[in-house]
Amino acid sequence: MHLDHPETFPQRHTYDRRTRPDGTRRALRVGLGGPVGSGKTATVAALCRALRDRLSIAVVTNDIYTREDADFLLRNAVLPAERITAVETGACPHTAIRDDISANLEAVEELEDRTGPLDLILVESGGDNLTATFSSGLVDAQVFVIDVAAGDDIPRKGGPGVTKADLLVVNKTDLAPYVGSDLAAMARDAKAQRGGLPVAFTSLTAPDGVRPVADWVLERLAAWTAPVPA
Secondary structure, three states: OOOOOHHHOOOOOOOOOOEOOOOOEOOEEEEEEOOOOOOHHHHHHHHHHHHOOOOOEEEEEEEOOOOHHHHHHHHOOOOOHHHEEEEEOOOOHHHHHHOOOHHHHHHHHHHHHHHOOOOEEEEEOOOOOOOOOOOOOOOOEEEEEEEHHHOOOHHHHOOHHHHHOOEEEEEOHHHHHHHOOOHHHHHHHHHHHHOOOOEEEOOOOOOOOOHHHHHHHHHHHHHHHOOOOO
16 A cells, blocks of 8 residues: 555545434534523523524423423423423433433434424523533533522632533523622633633523524534535
8 A cells, every 4th residue: 555645545434423313414402501590491492482483493301300391381382392392300400411311312313303304402401500511422512501690609610511511601680780790700700710612691581682692502503504524
């Protein structure tokens, strides 16, 4: 074999994890985690409303023994009922998104089989602590949602959810004056903890308040659907 004759090498085949077993493009999977009450489900609902007219979307929610988050989305009619499914983890929801992801993977694949082709699947964890992370085998990008009412020291405390998520969302900014939270300090601390990773400040009570998150999702989806370099 001569190194100066590249035609002697077999063609390289690049594995593309964006495809399904049948060769079709699978949906971008975005996981949303964060502490109880931070506004994860409200963020999912707002994203569905903002993007459902231009994207084909489905949602998987995680709760320990109930379907409460899925029922909230169904009551608010953010998507057709067949596009929303619930996983009852039976234990800490964190384990179902990081350690044993089988139930969530099954739910995601069933949604794509039933309602596909899909552009986007949102996987919402149940209430987590600051150590929450999603398995890369389950989602392609991670969003971590905190809120100002929990204290403006949360970004400074760090933890994998705050420091490593692809997007950190600081929610309920409209409450800052009433709970004594310093948004400038939260922005400064988040930047120090996250380096160049993005941070979005949201108030879902404002018109189009989820727009910073929706724009980020659209950017991720554009990258996801771009052709793979040869």
